[in-house]
Amino acid sequence: MNVSVVGAGRLGQLRATAIPADGWQELTACPICGEAEHVFDVARIDPGGPITAACAACEHGFLRRRPTESWVAGYYASEWDAAGRALTDRRPVTVKPDPKMAKLAGDRLPAGAAVLDVGAGFGQQLLGFQQAGLAPHGLEASEHRAAYVRETLGIPCSTVPVEEAEAPDDLRLVVSHHVLEHVADPHSFIAAQVRLLGDDGLVAVAVPSLWHELPPQAFHYVGHLSLFTPRSLTLLLAAHGLRVVSLTETFELLVVAERGDPALQAPADPAFAERVSAWARRPFGDSGRHTIAWRKSRRPAHMYDDEVVSTGRARLLELGTRGALKRVGDPSLRLLPVDVRETDGLPVVVGHETYGQAWIK
Numbered sequence: 001m002n003v004s005v006v007g008a009g010r011l012g013q014l015r016a017t018a019i020p021a022d023g024w025q026e027l028t029a030c031p032i033c034g035e036a037e038h039v040f041d042v043a044r045i046d047p048g049g050p051i052t053a054a055c056a057a058c059e060h061g062f063l064r065r066r067p068t069e070s071w072v073a074g075y076y077a078s079e080w081d082a083a084g085r086a087l088t089d090r091r092p093v094t095v096k097p098d099p100k101m102a103k104l105a106g107d108r109l110p111a112g113a114a115v116l117d118v119g120a121g122f123g124q125q126l127l128g129f130q131q132a133g134l135a136p137h138g139l140e141a142s143e144h145r146a147a148y149v150r151e152t153l154g155i156p157c158s159t160v161p162v163e164e165a166e167a168p169d170d171l172r173l174v175v176s177h178h179v180l181e182h183v184a185d186p187h188s189f190i191a192a193q194v195r196l197l198g199d200d201g202l203v204a205v206a207v208p209s210l211w212h213e214l215p216p217q218a219f220h221y222v223g224h225l226s227l228f229t230p231r232s233l234t235l236l237l238a239a240h241g242l243r244v245v246s247l248t249e250t251f252e253l254l255v256v257a258e259r260g261d262p263a264l265q266a267p268a269d270p271a272f273a274e275r276v277s278a279w280a281r282r283p284f285g286d287s288g289r290h291t292i293a294w295r296k297s298r299r300p301a302h303m304y305d306d307e308v309v310s311t312g313r314a315r316l317l318e319l320g321t322r323g324a325l326k327r328v329g330d331p332s333l334r335l336l337p338v339d340v341r342e343t344d345g346l347p348v349v350v351g352h353e354t355y356g357q358a359w360i361k
Contacts, residue, residue: 001281001348006289007337014221014334016357017079023071024048027064030055031186032232039064040273042280043219043348049355051347052219052227054276057268058235061210061218061227061276067358069184072225073141075360076182081142093148097127101175104246105204105256106132113172116196118162118189119179123149129175130155137168163188167196177206178252181224190240197259203242205255207233212251212303215280216292216336219350223360228253231265238262251303277346283308284348289339293317296332311337 029036030053038057041064045051051065067075101117106129109115115129120138122145129136138157140146149157158165174193183189193203210227218227226232233253234244242257269275283292283306291314294306309317314335338350 001284001340001345002342003284003348003350004339004341005336005350005352006339009337010333010335011359012295012330012332012334014217014359014361017075017360018356019067019071019222019358021048023067024065025068026051027053027062027066030058030060031062031226032060032236033058041347042276043215043346043350045220045355046349046351047355049350049352049358050219050222054227054273055232056272058232059229059268059272060232061213061229063222063225066184066225067222072182072184076141077143080361081144093122093152095122095124095127095148095153097131098124099128099131100254101125101177101204101206102128102132102134104206104248104254105173105175105202106134108202108256109134109172112170114168114170115173115175116165116168116171118174118176118193119182120149120157121145123153123155123157125175125177126155126157127153134173135168135170137171139165161192162196163192165192165196171196171198171201173202173204175204178208180205181207181226181228184225186226186236187239190236190242194240194242194259199259201259203237203257205233205237205253205257207253208303209249209251209253211279214294214304214306215283215348216350217294217304217334217359219348220359222358231268234262235265238265250301251297280346280348281343284338284340284343287340287343289337292336292338294334295330 035057039053039055041053043052050063053064054061111133114135116137117125118139120140126136136155138149146157146159149155207228210229237257243260243262244257246256248254285308290308293309294304297305
């Protein structure tokens with residue numbers, strides 16, 4: 001499939017950032033199962049942008065051409081933190097407890113047990129665990145956010161990587177909420193969590209589901225290095241001696257796992273590559289010039305609402321006029337004007353006149 005981007009898009013709550021030529025790397029094998037033979041390219045951003053691939057062996061999606069691990073670490077520790085600091089300098093941060101992860105795994109723990117949230121942000125999940133009668137602790141790469149958790153919320157929070165962290169007393173649960181998809185080495189990340197836990201400890205993970213990611217965004221967005229399916233996430237956890245005891249799939253995958261012999265996995269879906277192809281090509285529409293418009297969904301089981309609109313309708317949407325997406329002045333609205341010249345086959349090749357800016361939150 002061949003697509004040309006024919007005008008400036010609207011990012012809508014995403015950021016554009018420059019990645020230098022030496023800030024890219026290319027993988028030759030799947031980062032989950034290590035297979036190379038079953039990896040196929042799904043999309044390529046030309047010239048010199050990310051390449052999205054998938055593995056038919058473990059049903060995992062990932063950026064095969066991606067920013068280097070050092071670039072990602074530096075971005076989240078500096079540029080990303082600076083943007084958040086500028087935002088909070090203009091107005092006080094108000095953090096509301098998010099009970100989602102506490103409801104997912106908290107009832108499996110004794111009262112007062114310690115919970116470690118890896119990638120705690122401003123502490124929404126930590127407050128949820130605190131309200132559930134548990135003892136929350138955080139790890140957060142951003143010093144700005146870690147300081148807020150410590151000083152404003154009064155919850156212990158360190159900036160050390162999970163690979164270097166020490167377990168708090170009576171640690172019974174390690175949580176990562178929409179963090180694992182940003183991690184360059186998922187195996188190292190999960191192994192570090194298992195190291196911190198005792199024999200009766202639990203790991204809880206929330207990640208977006210590949211099937212609910214929107215392809216035009218996923219192909220450009222260098223923040224998500226992994227696109228998980230139930231099979232690839234389960235196999236990752238199994239590789240570290242973790243057995244899934246709960247898995248819920250909506251727009252995200254919510255998993256709780258414990259130490260133990262992993263269950264036998266069903267064979268890979270023989271139609272996986274065909275399913276990926278249909279997923280990858282659908283949002284780009286038929287041949288011709290039009291605009292792909294999408295926004296964050298308000299529907300509980302959906303991540304995005306998207307549709308193909310005319311150029312004129314796209315202008316009205318960008319101006320905040322009520323349009324096909326039924327929301328006025330939506331700050332999450334994202335627009336990508338395209339010219340689709342071929343509609344069959346993989347990879348989806350998205351060409352830009354120049355590619356010097358990557359999308360990232």
